[in-house]
Amino acid sequence: MNASAAEQPLPVAVIGAGPVGLAAAAHLLERGIEPLVLEAGPSAGTAVRGWAHVRLFSPWAEVVDPAAEKLLGPTGWVRPDGTAYPSGGDWAEQYLQPLADALGERVHYDATVTGVARTGRDRIVDSGREEQPFTVHVEFADGREERFLARAVVDASGTWSTPNPLGADGLPALGERTAGGRISYRIPDLQDPAVRARFAGRRTAVVGTGASAFTALAHLADLAKRAEGTHAVWVLRRGITGNTYGGGEADELPARGALGLRARAAVEDGHATALTGFRTAAVEPRGERLVLVAEDGRRSDPVDQVVVLTGLRPDLSFLSEVRLGLDERLQAPVELAPLIDPNQHSCGTVYPHGAKELAHPEKDVYLVGMKSYGRAPTFLAMTGYEQVRSLAAALAGDHEAAARVELTLPETGVCGGAGLFDEPDAAQGGAGCCSAPAAPQVLSIGIGVPVATPRGGC
Structure with missing residues (x-):
């Protein structure tokens, strides 16, 4: 839907067709809200395909979103063995691409978002701001430029495209760019x-x-x-x-x-x-x-x-005209930052969170998935899936469901990063990116209640 079709109900723009972006689209559809997914790459899970040779530390059971699985059901999709550990390539080909295909024309490929703003309002203007829809500026690979109108924006573009530099001060080392x-x-x-x-x-x-x-x-x-x-x-x-x-x-x-x-x-x-x-x-x-x-x-x-291999950071350049509330150190939403601070937490001690912690001064803008964690390395796919479930409920006006966190978590798990693709037997022995298969524990808690329970998913 473009700006010329403003008389139609506006979709929610989802930036990125990776694991969390596609899960967001599935949860929105489940709530009767139309998503518009904008993926900069030529296929679903473009960033995941960039590490296709690396095996996850998490089994299939922890990297498939429940709403996405419901959407895939009528297509004849068969869920892989929940105890097996996919590579990045497996995740993209056997889950992400089928999910994007199930979403059909709602997913636009080769569509790079270059800017997000309130229609007719730069970040300075207060008057009538929240009454205006968002305008999302997009450049396509064939050179076309389009503007899409949206009722809300969910940025799930991740951090893969912006790795940290070699320089120890967070800036490129002298000579790094010319090497x-x-x-x-x-x-x-x-x-x-x-x-x-x-x-x-x-x-x-x-x-x-x-x-x-x-x-x-x-x-x-x-x-x-x-x-x-x-x-x-x-x-x-x-x-x-x-x-x-x-x-x-x-x-x-x-x-x-x-x-x-x-x-x-x-x-x-x-x-x-x-x-x-x-x-x-x-x-x-x-x-x-x-x-x-x-x-x-x-x-x-x-x-x-x-x-x-010194970590990743979020690209905030195309969000310069919306009002974000970000922690000055982690570049994560201010309410989320203390919960994910790597000086205090591994992913095993980050408690589930949702729309409240992800909110910004600009209403109905959400950073989710890896991008919501800014520079913290403690993110889990399961946590990202819970994020988008909560915000989809919030956008649908179901504030009770948005404030309630229900998440099945393994009993053990701390962050570990990437696994070895060529050691499937070792992977089957019980490791996940941040978790191990274990008897699950179902949590049903209010977002405002701090919990330090280990959890899994990568």
């Missing part, structure tokens, strides 16, 4: 021959301390056993402590513990060298190689590639 293709920001797919050729027999700096960095180190260590001269330099901004590698054999989530042990083995077996207390300030070319320079002046040995 060409020698710096990347994703876990390399070493099953791809072309990618493997870039790393085989070479030295690679891996920057980061989360499970994504563990995965990269483990894969590079495997490659080192087959390709002489392959070596990883693990760059850590802090030192190595007792919990650097996670819980190991004592970890309640076996595959997550195994991942940390594989990273430890990469170092202890000599396939990786740890460079600790190294806060990168600059990147210097050294012939065809690169040297990392720390804030204290130390220099790394030359490396051929740098893989930066």
Whole structure:
């Protein structure tokens, strides 16, 4: 629906056809509200497909939204084995794309949102603001520009497109932008021959301390056993402590513990060298190689590639004309931020939340999913599904349902990041991105009641 069809009931614009965006569309439809899904990529789950080679730490049972499953039912879709662990590619092909297909023409692909505003009002104007619908500016891949009117905006565009830079101060290191293709920001797919050729027999700096960095180190260590001269330099901004590698054999989530042990083995077996207390300030070319320079002046040995896995951040540029209330540190909604602060919480201690915590000064604008967490890494798919269930109820005027949180949570689970695609047996042993299969616990609580109960879903 475009601006010329203003006499028709206005839809809710959903930005992003990923797991949470498509779940939002399903929940809106369930409430009798028409969604308009705008996806910048050419297919559903474009960002998820970017890590298709990585296995989730969460089983199928925790990454399928209930309203989405109801929508898929009449299409003949068969839910995968709930105890199996999908890769990103599995998730996109076996669930996200069928869900988008079930939504039909409500989903627009190659549609990049470039701006959101109140019709006829920039962010300064107060008069009549809430009476105006939203106008969503979109550029299509074929060069067309359109404006869509919407009664509300649900931004589920995620953070995948904006990885954190190499620089330890949150800004690109000097020389980072001009290092060409020698710096990347994703876990390399070493099953791809072309990618493997870039790393085989070479030295690679891996920057980061989360499970994504563990995965990269483990894969590079495997490659080192087959390709002489392959070596990883693990760059850590802090030192190595007792919990650097996670819980190991004592970890309640076996595959997550195994991942940390594989990273430890990469170092202890000599396939990786740890460079600790190294806060990168600059990147210097050294012939065809690169040297990392720390804030204290130390220099790394030359490396051929740098893989930066230091987290992600939200792109807020196209929301500049709406009034957001964001925490100054995390860039998350102000009421949500204390609940997800990574200095205090893992995803196992983030209690379920909904429309109230996601509200902004601009009425009927919601950031959901990974984007709602700003720079915090503690997000779970199950939590995102609960977010959109709550806000769909709020938009439908069912404030009692919006304020009630009902979520089935595993008994154990803390955040862990990405799993190893090539270790399905280990994954089946009981790990999830942030959870393990366990006897579920059903919670029915008010949003205002703090709960610190572990939960799962990635």
